[in-house]
Amino acid sequence: MKPMPDKVPTPSDLLIDVQDLKVSFQTDEGLITPVDGVTFQVRKGKTLGIVGESGSGKSVSTRAMVKLLPKNAIVNPDSKILFYGNGNGTCVDINRLKANSPEIRRIRGGEIAMIFQEPMASFSPVYTIGNQIVEAIRQHRASGMSPLASTATVGSQIMESVQAQKKMKRNDARDLAVEMLDRVGIANPGMRVDQYPHELSGGMRQRAMIAVALSTHPKMLIADEPTTALDVTIQAQIIELIRDLQKELNMSVIFITHDMGLIARVADVVAVMYLGVIVERGRTDDLINDPKHPYTRGLLDAIPRLDRLDRRLTPVAGDIPSPLERPPGCPFHPRCPERRANLCDREMPGRTQMENNRFVRCFLYA
Amino acid sequence: MLRFLVHRIFGLLVTMFFVSIMVFIIMELPPGDYADRYAFRKFSGTGVNVTQGDIDNIRHGFGLDRPAHIRYAQWMTGILTRFDFGESFAYETSVNHVIGQRLWMTLAILYTTLILTYVLSIPIAIYAAVNRHSSVDYSLTVVSYLGLALPNFLLALVMLYVSVTVFDTSVGGLFSPEYEKAPWSLVKLGDMLQHLIIPAVVLAWSATALQLQTVRATMLDELNKLSVTAARARGIPEWKVLMKYPARLAVNPVVSTIGFDVNRIFSELPIVALVLGLPELGELLIQSYLDLDMYVAGAILMMLTFFIVIMNFVSDVALAALDPRIKLSGV
Numbered sequence: 001m002k003p004m005p006d007k008v009p010t011p012s013d014l015l016i017d018v019q020d021l022k023v024s025f026q027t028d029e030g031l032i033t034p035v036d037g038v039t040f041q042v043r044k045g046k047t048l049g050i051v052g053e054s055g056s057g058k059s060v061s062t063r064a065m066v067k068l069l070p071k072n073a074i075v076n077p078d079s080k081i082l083f084y085g086n087g088n089g090t091c092v093d094i095n096r097l098k099a100n101s102p103e104i105r106r107i108r109g110g111e112i113a114m115i116f117q118e119p120m121a122s123f124s125p126v127y128t129i130g131n132q133i134v135e136a137i138r139q140h141r142a143s144g145m146s147p148l149a150s151t152a153t154v155g156s157q158i159m160e161s162v163q164a165q166k167k168m169k170r171n172d173a174r175d176l177a178v179e180m181l182d183r184v185g186i187a188n189p190g191m192r193v194d195q196y197p198h199e200l201s202g203g204m205r206q207r208a209m210i211a212v213a214l215s216t217h218p219k220m221l222i223a224d225e226p227t228t229a230l231d232v233t234i235q236a237q238i239i240e241l242i243r244d245l246q247k248e249l250n251m252s253v254i255f256i257t258h259d260m261g262l263i264a265r266v267a268d269v270v271a272v273m274y275l276g277v278i279v280e281r282g283r284t285d286d287l288i289n290d291p292k293h294p295y296t297r298g299l300l301d302a303i304p305r306l307d308r309l310d311r312r313l314t315p316v317a318g319d320i321p322s323p324l325e326r327p328p329g330c331p332f333h334p335r336c337p338e339r340r341a342n343l344c345d346r347e348m349p350g351r352t353q354m355e356n357n358r359f360v361r362c363f364l365y366a
Numbered sequence: 367m368l369r370f371l372v373h374r375i376f377g378l379l380v381t382m383f384f385v386s387i388m389v390f391i392i393m394e395l396p397p398g399d400y401a402d403r404y405a406f407r408k409f410s411g412t413g414v415n416v417t418q419g420d421i422d423n424i425r426h427g428f429g430l431d432r433p434a435h436i437r438y439a440q441w442m443t444g445i446l447t448r449f450d451f452g453e454s455f456a457y458e459t460s461v462n463h464v465i466g467q468r469l470w471m472t473l474a475i476l477y478t479t480l481i482l483t484y485v486l487s488i489p490i491a492i493y494a495a496v497n498r499h500s501s502v503d504y505s506l507t508v509v510s511y512l513g514l515a516l517p518n519f520l521l522a523l524v525m526l527y528v529s530v531t532v533f534d535t536s537v538g539g540l541f542s543p544e545y546e547k548a549p550w551s552l553v554k555l556g557d558m559l560q561h562l563i564i565p566a567v568v569l570a571w572s573a574t575a576l577q578l579q580t581v582r583a584t585m586l587d588e589l590n591k592l593s594v595t596a597a598r599a600r601g602i603p604e605w606k607v608l609m610k611y612p613a614r615l616a617v618n619p620v621v622s623t624i625g626f627d628v629n630r631i632f633s634e635l636p637i638v639a640l641v642l643g644l645p646e647l648g649e650l651l652i653q654s655y656l657d658l659d660m661y662v663a664g665a666i667l668m669m670l671t672f673f674i675v676i677m678n679f680v681s682d683v684a685l686a687a688l689d690p691r692i693k694l695s696g697v
Contacts, residue, residue, distance in 0.1 A: 139601050
């Protein structure tokens with residue numbers, strides 16, 4: 001795969017622009033901040049990969065993008081989540097929308113869809129697959145639309161509520177659900193649509209989840225570790241499916257994973273997160289072939305490679321600390337093999353810009 | 367679903383068959399029988415010398431000298447073919463007549479209590495779970511601990527006192543004196559409901575307290591499920607998400623314990639009924655046992671068990687309708 005050179009994004013090219021996102025949670029043990037000043041952009045039709053260990057804040061950041069955080073979450077009011085979904089250069093700041101307002105609900109599911117790690121748990125066990133697809137379709141799509149209509153025709157005015165339009169008829173929505181199941185490669189979709197989640201295999205469930213997410217023809221798909229719970233062979237099929245649909249629908253994707261090997265295959269741009277901070281960001285090729293940040297290097301050394309079977313795998317030493325015991329200075333310094341005393345443990349390194357719109361947060365390059 | 371229903375109905379019939387045998391064994395268990403009791407009542411203090419032969423004659427008159435399995439067969443035949451539960455010795459009339467009104471009374475209390483319990487506990491518990499750590503949530507905890515801790519008869523006495531002194535209503539019994547003999551009318555029905563409300567509240571109190579905790583806990587579990595987040599991620603309005611996904615599943619433990627609730631209501635009813643002076647089955651059951659009036663006791667036991675079994679059946683079927691996963695493993 002040869003990604004396009006990553007130009008500096010321009011507004012016409014941008015789909016989402018997240019600026020200085022900070023998310024905290026009020027817990028019984030105190031205030032924790034799993035996302036501490038994250039900035040990234042996603043361009044139309046492109047894939048951003050977010051990599052990091054559990055607890056690095058990947059999922060929280062993306063859930064904050066659609067206001068899907070629990071009640072005890074506090075998103076810094078100065079953070080900006082600019083969504084250029086309406087195609088005319090203007091944008092909406094999602095962070096300023098009220099939780100559960102019709103506007104955010106229109107974006108959520110309609111413009112930005114999500115799929116999750118556990119396909120079994122993502123479906124409610126007591127409703128059929130079809131019921132849950134039809135629900136999404138009827139929530140977001142007006143009548144008289146084809147399953148994969150072009151972006152322009154699918155209600156693109158963010159502020160215009162779908163409720164004002166005529167809801168799609170239940171039967172039409174059902175037909176569309178069957179078409180979607182067929183499109184994601186589920187055999188015998190007419191039968192599967194009336195089955196319950198427990199009657200489908202794991203891979204089929206994730207395909208069905210993709211069908212739910214894409215049935216509303218979103219402009220962006222957030223895939224939160226969509227293949228972690230699946231067999232490797234199924235994993236490859238699901239990745240292939242997401243890429244095909246992405247091309248067909250000209251959709252942007254945020255792909256969250258902890259698997260560096262996987263990210264190399266799917267992402268145009270990779271952001272490496274550690275303890276709520278993006279420590280390195282750049283084009284996938286650059287980042288894989290020439291990792292700068294010690295943490296990125298550590299992650300890459302931890303994946304097996306067919307061309308270097310003689311080499312022992314080296315895990316990143318130590319564990320990710322609890323968010324309650326966030327280290328001062330650079331959050332990675334306690335595990336970093338190249339830390340500098342009196343510097344890394346005191347100050348947070350700034351962003352060092354490099355060519356190809358790349359940056360790294362590390363004093364090695366400051 | 368049809369296969370499931372047939373299967374469960376068959377199970378119900380088998381259960382009832384074994385219940386009937388057990389009930390009959392229980393009827394046989396107390397020492398002596400009504401012939402002894404009758405002879406004692408009729409002749410004690412009269413100076414008449416009663417011989418074993420006299421008692422045997424009385425026993426023959428009541429048909430109690432036949433072997434147990436024959437009496438069981440006759441009793442069951444009567445119930446199954448004519449819905450006839452036999453003769454009450456003590457009341458010298460048919461058991462059906464003795465039980466009649468008390469059965470309706472008991473059922474009225476049972477269903478009023480069940481409805482009251484579920485109508486109160488389910489919505490309040492769901493609200494409390496959604497608004498966790500709110501004032502409603504905390505007061506619910508206090509109220510439900512009170513409900514679990516207070517004995518029923520005490521509550522019955524307090525309510526009796528309050529309703530007489532504060533509201534000046536006649537409690538006790540099923541009807542106000544003026545409607546006791548009146549023909550059925552809407553006014554009489556209203557009067558009955560007014561009398562039902564106190565026993566229903568007393569009996570529903572502890573059941574509600576328990577169900578509040580159950581529903582709230584299940585709802586809290588369900589709220590954290592990924593499927594709920596996934597539904598929100600589809601942009602579904604919040605109230606619809608709550609009703610369609612977690613709330614529906616939070617009702618499951620309530621539905622599956624309907625049978626237990628019926629059972630508990632039946633066990634608590636006699637004491638509450640005694641305090642409130644209600645003519646219901648439990649009180650009659652105890653009295654008929656003391657009198658060795660076995661067919662009455664047996665009929666009541668059969669009735670009460672029958673309703674518990676029926677409500678268990680209803681709960682099974684309702685649960686299968688609510689949760690599609692049950693049909694697969696349930697047969």
